[in-house]
Amino acid sequence: MNTEWIAVDWGTSHLRVWAMQGESVLDRAQSDRGMARVAKGDFQVALLDLIEGWLGREPVDVVACGMVGARQGWVEAPYTSVPCAAMPVDPIRVPDTDPRIRAFVVPGLKQLSPPDVMRGEETQIAGFLAGHQNWDGVICLPGTHTKWVQVSAGEVISFRTFMTGEMFELLQAQSVLKHSVGEGWDEAAFVEAAADTLSKPEQLAARLFGLRAADLLHGQDAGTARARLSGLLIGAELAATRAYWLGQQIAIIGAEGLSGVYAMALQHQGAFVETTNSTQSTLAGLSQARKLTRQIA
Amino acid sequence: MNTEWIAVDWGTSHLRVWAMQGESVLDRAQSDRGMARVAKGDFQVALLDLIEGWLGREPVDVVACGMVGARQGWVEAPYTSVPCAAMPVDPIRVPDTDPRIRAFVVPGLKQLSPPDVMRGEETQIAGFLAGHQNWDGVICLPGTHTKWVQVSAGEVISFRTFMTGEMFELLQAQSVLKHSVGEGWDEAAFVEAAADTLSKPEQLAARLFGLRAADLLHGQDAGTARARLSGLLIGAELAATRAYWLGQQIAIIGAEGLSGVYAMALQHQGAFVETTNSTQSTLAGLSQARKLTRQIA
Secondary structure, eight states: OOOOEEEEEEOSSOEEEEEEETTEEEEEEEESOOGGGOOTTOHHHHHHHHHGGGOOSSOEEEEEESGGGSTTSSSOOOOEESSEESSOSOOEEOSSOOTTEEEEEOOOEEETTTTEEESSHHHHHHHHHHTSTTOOEEEEEOSTTEEEEEEETTEEEEEEEEOHHHHHHHHHHHSGGGGTOOSOOOHHHHHHHHHHHHHOGGGHHHHHHHHHHHHHHHOOOHHHHHHHHHHHHHHHHHHHTHHHHTTSOEEEEEOHHHHHHHHHHHHTTTOOEEEEEHHHHHHHHHHHHHHHHHHHO | OOOOEEEEEEOSSOEEEEEEETTEEEEEEEESOOGGGOOTTOHHHHHHHHHGGGOOSSOEEEEEESGGGSTTSSSOOOOEESSEESSOSOOEEOSSOOTTEEEEEOOOEEETTTTEEESSHHHHHHHHHHTSTTOOEEEEEOSTTEEEEEEETTEEEEEEEEOHHHHHHHHHHHSGGGGTOOSOOOHHHHHHHHHHHHHOGGGHHHHHHHHHHHHHHHOOOHHHHHHHHHHHHHHHHHHHTHHHHTTSOEEEEEOHHHHHHHHHHHHTTTOOEEEEEHHHHHHHHHHHHHHHHHHHO
């Protein structure tokens, strides 16, 4: 195997790596050694555990994005302020690495008012835009912290982060709702709940405990409750982002299941939505980042 | 000490007991053996641990309210459907108790549509109404699960439960916000945040992550973030309950600190608010419940 470079997506909870030749994937690996589980000083070890078999005599480029560029990360890659291109500055070189690698980290983006930050999504956006020349519209990147990003003339104009995914996990696993929310899914219940909070977002707080009460009083199915909880939270997010997506071209970049759920809620509002695989976008973006590192090599 | 009866407030996380003579408190005790920490069959032992010293040769009435009346509790005290009086049926006798006690549990209330339930708050409401003849208006009982209760002509007409307190705890202790929310309080920040989501409730989901970003980008104080988080959540709750409280007489029954926070947010909206101590209301309500048990003795 002739690894030309190594792509790295290093988030809070996971570390994923790909052995690359040009834009082709030769091999892949992953571990749970995300930012939250790696002590300062242990980043290179955590990475080499996964990629050592891909290294040879010549130094190989390693290009990483995600929380690894935070202040507590491998190297701090300072945020750039929007409006700006998704990848407006060159990736930051990690100093004093193992001689078999030349490692770089892609900087994140920040917005001063209202305050917001992203690390990792800028790379997916750059990858998406590399394949969509002159694309204007709104990109939704659903996940633990879902991002909504306004793109125009090749620049990120503004963005907004929602804790929808994290709230869903906390409520279903750790709140009183854990007794009533379980495995399964009910598409009609999801669509109805999303439409409910989208039209009456102020009722979100009132609807949540209703999931518990509907179980106690009417024996509501746990999968129906799960779909309803997801719908209530996503509906509230769509209410907050209406100015972003209404009448706009929308692209969703994310994991297949979650992207499909967002797409369904948006399509029920008459929106036109394109979905794109997030891993492909990440790799395309890291490939763009690598080109920037070659310019400065 | 001549204990005439024993009042018991038995919630999910705490067990509190009072030795009573008429409406006077002779002694009090508490433990963390709430519903969630007591196995079926261990309720009497958990209670006797606290009250054994108060018992004599003659059986003593023990009157309890709260989650102890749930299906998984000491004895199931079935819900009564609203509209109805706060304490419309006699307390349920616990069978086969230690001969030194005669134990009763106050039933909760339920609302079929939209589905909702309460256990414990009905006793505080009954206690409050016992001291307020012909009182019509809205009662707010802030806590882990805040209740809003519409009262007219001595009856509970409808009610609604909000997970505001539980959401606050989960978000400040277990979400990404735990890095940015800490000790301290900023009254102006609370009032501003509450007014913000009260007027734009759909923005709640967007504002939450902003607490993290404001710390990362502008070094926002952790106490300011805490007040802002509380304000955002309580403001959203007030938006959802506007039809309840607007133009109504409002009583808040709760712990002093939290009641004051709700009262401040409501007063900034021009509402007239009376606050009442929740322990006093509980004891007054259990005293009412005891009168019902004496009728059936």
